Amino acid sequence: QVQLVESGGGSVQAGGSLRLSCVASGFTYRDNAVLWFRQAPGKEREGVAGIYTGGGTPYYPGSVKGRFTISQDNAKNTVYLQMNNLKPEDTAMYYCAADHLFRGWTRAAYKYWGQGTQVTVSS
Numbered sequence: 449q450v451q452l453v454e455s456g457g458g459s460v461q462a463g464g465s466l467r468l469s470c471v472a473s474g475f476t477y478r479d480n481a482v483l484w485f486r487q488a489p490g491k492e493r494e495g496v497a498g499i500y501t502g503g504g505t506p507y508y509p510g511s512v513k514g515r516f517t518i519s520q521d522n523a524k525n526t527v528y529l530q531m532n533n534l535k536p537e538d539t540a541m542y543y544c545a546a547d548h549l550f551r552g553w554t555r556a557a558y559k560y561w562g563q564g565t566q567v568t569v570s571s
Contacts, residue, residue: 451473462536466531468484470527470528477525481500483546485543486542506518515534
């Protein structure tokens, strides 16, 4: 079975940093799209960053580019999300998603999801 496990969340003050990790197993890691989404209570799940594991090309919707950076370690089957200059509006549950291809920035586009890791940013 395909499994995605997120870690690295926590509570930080505004302006702080966190690095999230998504460890993938149960499928061939390379030549897939892996993305980070987030969802706050009462809000829609939104994409924040994505990467094509075959070449490492990053993609961002636009709102977090410059503060968040997605990267990977192919030897560890792991995708990271480095989050800098965090703001209270970044508070959400952060999820990892994967599929054979990049299919956009909507929740319904992806088949495989992790259980999430909570990020809380205080002012």
